[in-house]
């Protein structure tokens with residue numbers, strides 16, 4: 001399958017394609033709903049509480065409008081970015097999403113291979129459906145980062161980071177907004193718990209330090225052990241400092257929304273941050289991620305990379321987030337739905353469309369590079 005190089009090629013390719021594959025986020029979500037169980041789909045789609053934040057992640061994007069420039073010669077577009085001294089062709093990563101077997105049997109293996117095809121970093125979750133080593137095996141030469149969920153037993157956290165480093169992962173993303181799971185009404189309604197179903201156990205059942213902490217290695221003990229480990233309300237800056245001492249990899253904190261925490265991250269020598277509200281899945285009623293971004297970008301002032309997620313659905317969203325100060329964005333739910341709808345090929349199709357739509361959006365905004373987006377004007381409406 002050739003990768004389209006502009007919107008005309010994409011249109012032709014789509015016209016010649018056999019089966020229709022959903023293009024928009026809305027169509028993808030609809031398709032995913034038809035192939036996933038109600039519990040699994042509800043888990044992916046939903047947000048915490050009354051889903052106010054899930055909604056504002058989108059509606060606040062719509063409050064920012066691009067004021068495009070014309071006659072700027074956009075015949076040559078460069079969408080590459082550099083993070084931690086490595087260059088990537090596209091300004092996006094795939095956000096960590098746990099328990100991907102809920103969407104497709106091939107889960108992380110399919111997604112890692114799709115991302116590899118475009119040189120897009122895949123961020124593997126701690127609660128992934130395949131282990132760190134299994135993902136490394138299918139994507140040995142391509143960029144991948146590891147997302148760490150802190151564990152009550154610190155030695156388990158340090159050991160997971162060590163395994164990721166050994167397996168060739170290039171950064172550690174420590175998620176700091178999920179010290180406990182948010183109040184998720186949809187899952188309560190559906191009586192749905194993917195952790196209890198065992199979809200997120202791959203990294204635990206293959207971790208000697210974790211296994212040694214259990215009374216025995218039965219399935220029941222493993223699941224109970226994960227549940228005990230994953231609830232980690234005491235996580236604090238000292239733990240982060242300790243983690244930093246234990247790994248050579250850059251560490252990013254995911255889930256930063258307050259400028260003071262962004263400042264503390266810089267002061268504590270953290271290598272990067274991800275502005276995110278976890279896709280509205282943690283605390284409901286909090287600031288949308290896009291509203292939090294400008295003040296954080298301002299305080300960080302380019303000292304470390306600022307990544308962004310929660311609400312990216314289209315190329316124009318990528319333009320807006322970068323114009324508001326992000327260095328790169330992470331894609332979440334769209335790739336989960338694409339995985340459910342078409343496995344690895346589905347994720348590839350999504351990425352192709354997103355790459356293409358982002359290029360078109362950057363060009364039509366009047367810029368020709370990611371750096372050029374910082375001077376694209378946005379106006380805010382209420």
Ligand SMILES: Cc1cc2nc3c(=O)[nH]c(=O)nc-3n(C[C@H](O)[C@H](O)[C@H](O)COP(=O)(O)O)c2cc1C
Pocket residue numbers: 043044045057095096097098099125126127147175254276277278279280281309310311312331332333334336
């Ligand atoms: C089903 C699902 C599982 C997720 N699992 C994780 C996870 O294991 N670790 C993590 O840091 N974030 C996790 N996230 C949050 C994503 O990394 C990301 O912040 C979020 O999906 C962004 O919002 P969006 O999907 O609406 O764009 C998960 C999100 C979803 C939808």
Ligand SMILES: CCCCCCC(=O)C(=O)O
Pocket residue numbers: 098127149178179180181230231278281
């Ligand atoms: C307390 C950690 C459970 C992680 C579940 C995966 C996740 O992040 C999610 O949003 O769901």
